[in-house]
Amino acid sequence: xxxxxxxxxxxxxxxxxxxxxxxxxxxxxxxxxxxxxxxxxxxxxxxxxxxxxxxxxxxxxxxxxxxxxxxxxxxxxxxxxxxxxxxxxxxxxxxxxxxxxxxxxxxxxxxxxxxxxxxxxxxxxxxxxxxxxxxxxxxxxxxxxxxxxxxxxxxxxxxxxxxxxxxxxxxxxxxxxxxxxxxxxxxxxxxxxxxxxxxxxxxxxxxxxxxxxxxxxxxxxxxxxxxxxxxxxxxxxxxxxxxxxxxxxxxxxxxxxxxxxxxxxxxxxxxxxxxxxxxxxxxxxxxxxxxxxxxxxxxxxxxxxxxxxxxxxxxxxxxxxxxxxxxxxxxxxxxxxxxxxxxxxxxxxxxxxxxxxxxxxxxxxxxxxxxxxxxxxxxxxxxx
Amino acid sequence: xxxxxxxxxxxxxxxxxxxxxxxxxxxxxxxxxxxxxxxxxxxxxxxxxxxxxxxxxxxxxxxxxxxxxxxxxxxxxxxxxxxxxxxxxxxxxxxxxxxxxxxxxxxxxxxxxxxxxxxxxxxxxxxxxxxxxxxxxxxxxxxxxxxxxxxxxxxxxxxxxxxxxxxxxxxxxxxxxxxxxxxxxxxxxxxxxxxxxxxxxxxxxxxxxxxxxxxxxxxxxxxxxxxxxxxxxxxxxxxxxxxxxxxxxxxxxxxxxxxxxxxxxxxxxxxxxxxxxxxxxxxxxxxxxxxxxxxxxxxxxxxxxxxxxxxxxxxxxxxxxxxxxx
Numbered sequence: 001x002x003x004x005x006x007x008x009x010x011x012x013x014x015x016x017x018x019x020x021x022x023x024x025x026x027x028x029x030x031x032x033x034x035x036x037x038x039x040x041x042x043x044x045x046x047x048x049x050x051x052x053x054x055x056x057x058x059x060x061x062x063x064x065x066x067x068x069x070x071x072x073x074x075x076x077x078x079x080x081x082x083x084x085x086x087x088x089x090x091x092x093x094x095x096x097x098x099x100x101x102x103x104x105x106x107x108x109x110x111x112x113x114x115x116x117x118x119x120x121x122x123x124x125x126x127x128x129x130x131x132x133x134x135x136x137x138x139x140x141x142x143x144x145x146x147x148x149x150x151x152x153x154x155x156x157x158x159x160x161x162x163x164x165x166x167x168x169x170x171x172x173x174x175x176x177x178x179x180x181x182x183x184x185x186x187x188x189x190x191x192x193x194x195x196x197x198x199x200x201x202x203x204x205x206x207x208x209x210x211x212x213x214x215x216x217x218x219x220x221x222x223x224x225x226x227x228x229x230x231x232x233x234x235x236x237x238x239x240x241x242x243x244x245x246x247x248x249x250x251x252x253x254x255x256x257x258x259x260x261x262x263x264x265x266x267x268x269x270x271x272x273x274x275x276x277x278x279x280x281x282x283x284x285x286x287x288x289x290x291x292x293x294x295x296x297x298x299x300x301x302x303x304x305x306x307x308x309x310x311x312x313x314x315x316x317x318x319x320x321x322x323x324x325x326x327x328x329x330x331x332x333x334x335x336x337x338x339x340x341x342x343x344x345x346x347x348x349x350x351x352x353x354x355x356x357x358x359x360x361x362x363x364x365x366x367x368x369x370x371x372x373x374x375x376x377x378x379x380x381x382x383x384x
Numbered sequence: 385x386x387x388x389x390x391x392x393x394x395x396x397x398x399x400x401x402x403x404x405x406x407x408x409x410x411x412x413x414x415x416x417x418x419x420x421x422x423x424x425x426x427x428x429x430x431x432x433x434x435x436x437x438x439x440x441x442x443x444x445x446x447x448x449x450x451x452x453x454x455x456x457x458x459x460x461x462x463x464x465x466x467x468x469x470x471x472x473x474x475x476x477x478x479x480x481x482x483x484x485x486x487x488x489x490x491x492x493x494x495x496x497x498x499x500x501x502x503x504x505x506x507x508x509x510x511x512x513x514x515x516x517x518x519x520x521x522x523x524x525x526x527x528x529x530x531x532x533x534x535x536x537x538x539x540x541x542x543x544x545x546x547x548x549x550x551x552x553x554x555x556x557x558x559x560x561x562x563x564x565x566x567x568x569x570x571x572x573x574x575x576x577x578x579x580x581x582x583x584x585x586x587x588x589x590x591x592x593x594x595x596x597x598x599x600x601x602x603x604x605x606x607x608x609x610x611x612x613x614x615x616x617x618x619x620x621x622x623x624x625x626x627x628x629x630x631x632x633x634x635x636x637x638x639x640x641x642x643x644x645x646x647x648x649x650x651x652x653x654x655x656x657x658x659x660x661x662x663x664x665x666x667x668x669x670x671x672x673x674x675x676x677x678x679x680x681x682x683x684x685x686x687x688x689x690x691x692x693x694x695x696x697x698x699x700x701x702x703x704x705x706x707x708x709x710x
Contacts, residue, residue: 047429081430083430083433086479089481089534146534150534186586186628226629228630232572232574273617277629367616367658368616368619371613371616374652
């Protein structure tokens with residue numbers, strides 16, 4: 001069982017089948033009646049074959065018969081449908097059984113330490129290779145991502161730190177490639193955070209990667225401004241960096257100024273909601289009610305007011321070119337409400353302005369009319 | 385018609401309104417009723433990993449459409465019990481491993497047809513055993529839940545656990561305060577929620593987190609204005625809702641977003657008429673797709689997240705029901 005040659009056979013065989021399937025996919029089956037009939041026959045055989053295979057796998061696992069043939073059967077089923085979560089579980093049971101065997105043999109002196117590590121590594125590597133094409137084909141399938149994380153966790157558990165680390169490093173490259181293909185992939189960003197967290201782990205000789213990841217968001221935003229996933233990650237990373245580097249008040253303020261400059265530059269597209277959400281996030285820094293959790297918690301109210309005024313001016317400048325962007329009016333209202341908290345009340349002029357902006361919003365953004373009416377009513381009630 | 389729906393599938397290609405926008409109730413009821421007779425189709429087996437969810441979706445849609453008895457009661461109970469495993473949890477279908485997602489569906493189905501007491505007849509243990517399985521998946525340190533023995537953690541499972549336990553009246557088996565604190569830790573600057581702390585907001589996760597706060601009566605912890613604003617910005621000019629900023633609309637998000645808005649009493653922050661029309665237009669697309677060859681639908685299965693049968697209809701009716709009730 002410990003001879004890993006059988007794994008290679010299984011996986012190489014698997015790859016050949018996979019190629020054949022790809023070739024098949026390129027043909028157009030729907031071209032004639034006769035192919036339709038053939039397809040129906042094929043389907044029936046295929047269905048009954050899958051069910052038979054399924055039943056066999058369940059039976060074999062019950063009997064704890066974790067043979068190479070069983071692994072091959074799970075490969076076949078998973079290539080047909082990676083959503084079969086139970087089959088992924090079977091696969092992990094097979095590997096767990098194998099890892100236990102290897103470790104037992106090493107403990108009993110039948111296997112050298114080097115051989116132990118290389119056998120575990122082979123199993124993990126081959127399975128990472130097996131699921132790679134599946135991941136490309138089904139990038140939104142939770143179970144594939146889960147299995148990949150599990151494999152990497154086994155590497156951390158069973159291998160020497162350097163070796164495990166290099167596997168995790170390869171994952172960072174892989175996920176960068178995937179996010180290059182689809183820069184908003186929800187799973188991709190989630191997986192990236194997991195990979196980074198593991199690479200930062202001291203057990204793998206890691207250290208903080210917050211700066212690098214922050215730079216990565218800058219790069220991704222540079223390629224596509226409306227990448228909200230990147231803006232989101234950026235908001236979290238900034239807090240990490242400032243905490244980890246025990247940033248002084250001045251350093252925090254420099255970071256804040258940089259971010260404001262960055263978002264102003266991005267807002268040359270004033271219709272993109274990703275940018276405005278981030279802008280709103282930066283404005284939170286000046287809201288005395290929630291500033292405590294921001295990158296600059298101890299700014300004086302006087303400084304906050306100066307910042308808010310500067311934002312108001314920036315937005316008013318924008319309006320001249322983009323009167324039809326609803327976001328500028330929302331941002332102006334946000335600024336006004338923060339200002340009201342800082343100076344303990346709204347001036348009559350501000351109140352009139354807000355009413356004008358809300359009217360503008362009702363007209364530009366009728367879908368959310370109910371929200372603008374609620375805002376208006378609350379304003380009249382809370383700040384008479 | 386395809387058995388499969390889900391993100392990327394439920395939208396419509398045209399903005400033109402059909403002559404009549406109405407609920408095709410009879411056709412939908414019939415469709416759900418005959419789902420279980422399609423065992424000679426590949427898709428039936430390709431979606432086996434969602435079977436128990438599918439029964440829940442179909443059943444709920446039938447109830448919303450005023451046909452609560454359209455599925456045979458005894459067979460439904462029997463099928464649910466066949467999905468239970470010795471650990472007390474339920475798998476997607478007989479022979480599949482236990483998982484939180486299916487355990488909740490099982491409890492929901494039985495509760496819907498007033499058959500929770502049937503659990504006591506199960507050879508794998510009654511309601512207490514089910515509740516113990518759910519409770520065993522809580523991470524006692526952080527308060528969140530895993531989906532199964534393999535340990536994936538996600539606010540989806542936290543919600544499923546609290547809901548299943550609430551239905552079984554067994555929330556005392558878990559640390560509710562820690563679960564609530566965990567949800568709070570998943571809140572982002574936009575007022576919305578992600579899978580785990582630090583993960584991006586997503587309307588599906590918002591539904592589960594707001595749902596968890598709602599079940600535990602802790603909605604006071606949410607930033608309702610910011611959350612409501614983010615949710616309302618999911619509506620696009622064609623009336624449909626998307627799942628995240630700058631993404632395309634899909635009928636499945638109609639449910640996640642709208643039900644979240646309903647829980648925080650802000651459904652009026654979006655345009656209900658436009659949403660209703662969007663959903664009904666998707667229905668037309670579903671019917672039109674009957675004319676597509678089965679081959680094409682099969683060919684497409686692996687390219688998308690496979691959501692089973694009935695999900696589209698469930699989403700449609702649940703959402704429409706909420707819109708019309710609000």
